[in-house]
Amino acid sequence: MAMIDLDKMLVKIKNSQWALADIDWDAPGAELITEEQWPKLKEFMADLMWIEHVGARGFAALAKKAPNDTLKEIYTYFHAEEQRHANAEMALMRRWGMLDGDEIPEPNINLRLVIEWLDKYSDDMPLETLGSVIPMLEIALDGALCKFLLDSVKDPVCHQAFDKINDDESRHLGVGFTVLEMQGHGKLYQLVLKAMGTLMRPTLILGILSYLPLLNRMRDNIVEMGLKEESLYAAMKKFETIGGRTEHGRRNPWYQIISRHGRIVVDRRNRFYHVPVDAAVKLTNYIPPSILPPIPTWVKELTWKPTA
Amino acid sequence: MRNTVSLDKTVAEKKMLKPAAAKKPAVKKNTGEITLAQLESTESVAGQVNTADVLIIGAGFAGLGTAIRLQQAGVKNIVILERSTDVGGTWRDNTYPGAACDIPSNLYSYSFAQNPDWSRSFSGSGEILDYIHHLVEQFRLRPLIRFQRNVTGLVFDENTGEWNATTACGEQYRARAAVMASGPLSNASFPNMPGIETFKGHKIHSAKWDHSYDFTGKRVAVIGTGASGIQIIPELAKQAEFVKVFQRTPGWVLPRPDFVTPEWNKNLFHKMPAAQTALRRALFWGHESMALGIIWHSPLTALVEQVARSHLHAQVKDPWLRRQLTPDFRIGCKRVLISNDYYPALQKPNCKLITWPIATLCENGIRTAEGIEHQFDCIVFATGFDVCKNGSPLPVTGVNGRQLGEEWKRGAQAYKSISVAGYPNLFFTFGPNSGPGHNSALVYMESQIDYSVQGIKTILQRNLKLLDVKADVQQRYNHAIQKRLAKTNWNSGCKSWYLSEDGFNSTMYPGFATQYANQMKHFNLDHYRAINA
Numbered sequence: 001m002a003m004i005d006l007d008k009m010l011v012k013i014k015n016s017q018w019a020l021a022d023i024d025w026d027a028p029g030a031e032l033i034t035e036e037q038w039p040k041l042k043e044f045m046a047d048l049m050w051i052e053h054v055g056a057r058g059f060a061a062l063a064k065k066a067p068n069d070t071l072k073e074i075y076t077y078f079h080a081e082e083q084r085h086a087n088a089e090m091a092l093m094r095r096w097g098m099l100d101g102d103e104i105p106e107p108n109i110n111l112r113l114v115i116e117w118l119d120k121y122s123d124d125m126p127l128e129t130l131g132s133v134i135p136m137l138e139i140a141l142d143g144a145l146c147k148f149l150l151d152s153v154k155d156p157v158c159h160q161a162f163d164k165i166n167d168d169e170s171r172h173l174g175v176g177f178t179v180l181e182m183q184g185h186g187k188l189y190q191l192v193l194k195a196m197g198t199l200m201r202p203t204l205i206l207g208i209l210s211y212l213p214l215l216n217r218m219r220d221n222i223v224e225m226g227l228k229e230e231s232l233y234a235a236m237k238k239f240e241t242i243g244g245r246t247e248h249g250r251r252n253p254w255y256q257i258i259s260r261h262g263r264i265v266v267d268r269r270n271r272f273y274h275v276p277v278d279a280a281v282k283l284t285n286y287i288p289p290s291i292l293p294p295i296p297t298w299v300k301e302l303t304w305k306p307t308a
Numbered sequence: 309m310r311n312t313v314s315l316d317k318t319v320a321e322k323k324m325l326k327p328a329a330a331k332k333p334a335v336k337k338n339t340g341e342i343t344l345a346q347l348e349s350t351e352s353v354a355g356q357v358n359t360a361d362v363l364i365i366g367a368g369f370a371g372l373g374t375a376i377r378l379q380q381a382g383v384k385n386i387v388i389l390e391r392s393t394d395v396g397g398t399w400r401d402n403t404y405p406g407a408a409c410d411i412p413s414n415l416y417s418y419s420f421a422q423n424p425d426w427s428r429s430f431s432g433s434g435e436i437l438d439y440i441h442h443l444v445e446q447f448r449l450r451p452l453i454r455f456q457r458n459v460t461g462l463v464f465d466e467n468t469g470e471w472n473a474t475t476a477c478g479e480q481y482r483a484r485a486a487v488m489a490s491g492p493l494s495n496a497s498f499p500n501m502p503g504i505e506t507f508k509g510h511k512i513h514s515a516k517w518d519h520s521y522d523f524t525g526k527r528v529a530v531i532g533t534g535a536s537g538i539q540i541i542p543e544l545a546k547q548a549e550f551v552k553v554f555q556r557t558p559g560w561v562l563p564r565p566d567f568v569t570p571e572w573n574k575n576l577f578h579k580m581p582a583a584q585t586a587l588r589r590a591l592f593w594g595h596e597s598m599a600l601g602i603i604w605h606s607p608l609t610a611l612v613e614q615v616a617r618s619h620l621h622a623q624v625k626d627p628w629l630r631r632q633l634t635p636d637f638r639i640g641c642k643r644v645l646i647s648n649d650y651y652p653a654l655q656k657p658n659c660k661l662i663t664w665p666i667a668t669l670c671e672n673g674i675r676t677a678e679g680i681e682h683q684f685d686c687i688v689f690a691t692g693f694d695v696c697k698n699g700s701p702l703p704v705t706g707v708n709g710r711q712l713g714e715e716w717k718r719g720a721q722a723y724k725s726i727s728v729a730g731y732p733n734l735f736f737t738f739g740p741n742s743g744p745g746h747n748s749a750l751v752y753m754e755s756q757i758d759y760s761v762q763g764i765k766t767i768l769q770r771n772l773k774l775l776d777v778k779a780d781v782q783q784r785y786n787h788a789i790q791k792r793l794a795k796t797n798w799n800s801g802c803k804s805w806y807l808s809e810d811g812f813n814s815t816m817y818p819g820f821a822t823q824y825a826n827q828m829k830h831f832n833l834d835h836y837r838a839i840n841a
């Protein structure tokens with residue numbers, strides 16, 4: 001993916017807006033979800049919707065860090081668009097009878113930790129860090145999760161919604177990789193030094209500590225649903241390939257860190273990594289939710305209702 | 309200013325204004341009612357030429373103030389052309405609930421016509437309009453004003469040295485000098501938002517309030533959180549079923565020391581005007597000191613930002629809402645807002661701040677980018693004004709047919725904000741780079757008015773055909789202004805209506821009001837090209 005013209009991209013984004021009301025959430029097809037699929041799909045959708053929402057918060061942090069007005073406005077839109085994806089996915093869950101009344105799905109403990117971290121520290125993270133993690137998450141979503149979902153769910157409304165979501169995602173990726181490359185400019189040793197500095201920040205370490213178990217837990221949920229580990233691996237490969245296509249992309253230390261890490265996450269044979277992280281997943285299960293601070297109000301903005 | 313004014317008698321007598329009302333052709337209309345507008349607009353005949361010494365375009369604070377000071381200086385043959393049916397400009401148009409000045413009334417009024425009766429420190433729009441009406445009565449301005457005369461073009465005649473104004477109804481007005489007082493913020497229109505024409509509910513612009521609309525029980529949107537928006541929102545939140553506030557960028561909000569004026573205070577000001585003058589001076593210097601923080605980046609900037617942040621912190625407890633309301637530009641870069649009740653209103657149970665970008669307006673409301681359609685009975689547009697930063701407020705043709713609109717396309721320029729080379733005998737109020745960021749507009753206006761009066765008196769007394777600022781003088785002045793602007797907070801990187809699309813600042817004056825007043829005090833004839841009639 002070559003560098004794109006961000007001004008043109010912003011215009012394109014503005015012209016590509018859609019709303020939940022564009023979709024008839026009561027159209028026939030919901031019955032195509034099989035009884036066997038239902039419980040796992042419910043878990044999967046809840047995870048997916050939370051990743052979108054967490055991604056949304058990431059973009060909100062990026063908007064504060066954007067080096068120019070155009071990118072700032074783009075990130076402001078992406079923040080809203082990820083929220084839109086989460087909202088649409090909740091509307092699907094509701095259509096499939098997976099929501100308890102008006103309730104939003106309960107976030108699991110690892111999500112709670114990540115939300116907590118995002119709420120407290122994400123606004124202080126440098127652009128390079130979040131700007132590099134987000135494309136990785138996006139490509140994992142785009143390349144593996146959504147594709148898998150569409151392969152296994154026959155409901156046409158689901159396909160209709162994901163056509164729109166994926167269309168948005170293609171723009172997110174375009175911008176994501178452009179920024180990844182932008183961050184690879186400058187002297188290599190300076191880039192590396194800066195990355196090292198950031199990596200050693202206690203707040204980032206805390207973030208990583210809450211993020212790693214989340215990835216493993218999700219991987220387990222997804223594999224449970226029948227997704228082949230190879231397709232996750234293929235998605236990571238895609239991040240490596242696209243991000244590393246240009247010299248500047250490769251020079252971005254965050255690209256190097258994240259793509260290597262991505263490879264490890266999907267390779268279960270790497271016991272040095274997975275034994276402790278899986279243990280952390282188990283450990284976090286013992287954290288009583290009551291000791292966590294209340295859910296931040298930005299989470300309460302989620303809704304499956306097309307009109308308000 | 310010279311003390312005595314002796315008007316050139318011959319000129320003054322020759323150019324007697326023919327009373328327009330003298331000719332009143334019968335109005336024939338076969339269908340429908342005859343509106344006041346039709347009646348008045350046919351009072352003078354199209355093609356007829358009306359003459360005066362001075363033409364003033366606009367009957368707002370600036371136009372009326374100019375007329376008062378001209379009269380006091382002995383220039384009496386004045387015509388004020390006003391497109392509306394009443395005086396007052398800003399304060400005639402902005403009557404939305406909560407409308408008030410955000411500079412204390414004792415400073416937001418003319419020093420030559422102080423009002424001891426201001427009911428509170430920051431008066432409401434109605435009281436300011438009353439003050440303006442009072443000025444009109446006290447200084448007998450009404451006979452000078454021609455209402456419903458929308459000036460559509462201004463052309464300079466080099467042979468006679470006269471400005472020729474054409475109105476929408478086809479009349480012509482000629483005068484030795486003209487004052488452009490058409491207002492910096494006088495044109496408001498609905499913004500060009502996608503889907504705006506599809507909305508089926510009620511639409512109201514803050515500057516053209518619809519007082520017949522009852523908000524009780526209504527679902528209301530307010531678009532815009534600038535100076536008008538933050539005044540409207542607390543009032544609507546008291547009435548409407550719910551109010552959703554659509555914000556693009558949050559502004560800096562400072563607390564507002566608003567209080568009711570006690571009776572003894574009014575009595576004091578009546579008996580001892582000097583006390584009021586003293587207060588006015590104190591207020592003036594208080595605002596002047598703010599310039600240090602607001603106009604330039606100084607230690608005071610951080611301090612003022614801290615005051616605003618503490619105000620936010622004290623009034624808003626939820627961290628996310630606080631984040632949404634925290635500006636990410638330096639204070640002063642955009643107009644600083646003043647309010648005590650805006651933040652509390654946003655947190656009322658029937659009020660909600662929405663920061664998602666607006667994707668489109670639709671039949672039932674507003675669709676935002678998070679995919680939700682917010683439905684409303686009424687949308688209030690507090691979206692500001694069409695500020696002309698590029699181009700002139702109306703078509704103006706100077707010597708050799710030069711077009712002001714063309715010349716100002718890439719950013720307006722003038723000498724001391726008031727004279728433009730190639731456009732002799734013309735004076736601008738609120739011209740290029742005259743905007744105050746920290747002090748009362750009327751303080752600036754008084755300086756402009758007194759400068760114009762000196763210029764106009766010079767033209768009339770010396771019987772000049774042409775009084776035209778020298779191009780090189782104007783150029784040097786602007787060079788210096790732009791150099792100083794580069795160091796201000798307005799040019800520190802945020803988008804605002806102070807700047808043109810390509811970031812040129814032709815609106816604000818980079819300095820203290822005192823500096824501005826000093827530069828306007830002296831009318832230096834050497835800076836002008838003067839040609840006798």
Ligand SMILES: Cc1cc2nc3c(=O)[nH]c(=O)nc-3n(C[C@H](O)[C@H](O)[C@H](O)COP(=O)(O)OP(=O)(O)OC[C@H]3O[C@@H](n4cnc5c(N)ncnc54)[C@H](O)[C@@H]3O)c2cc1C
Pocket residue numbers: 365366367368369370371389390391392395396397398399402407408409410411416457458459460489490491492493494535536702737738747748749750
């Ligand atoms: C809501 C609001 C609040 C404000 N609060 C403050 C404040 O607190 N402190 C402060 O210092 N400033 C404030 N301002 C700025 C304010 O605009 C000035 O202070 C001042 O009122 C401007 O006066 P004016 O006479 O120059 O313009 P206006 O009051 O706009 O008057 C211009 C007049 O010219 C007429 N006109 C325009 N074009 C034509 C034409 N072509 N032909 C004939 N007539 C025409 C208009 O109808 C209008 O009557 C505020 C502005 C607004 C909008």
Ligand SMILES: [Fe+2]
Pocket residue numbers: 052055081082085165169
């Ligand atoms: Fe998404």
Ligand SMILES: [Fe+2]
Pocket residue numbers: 055082138168169172
């Ligand atoms: Fe995305």
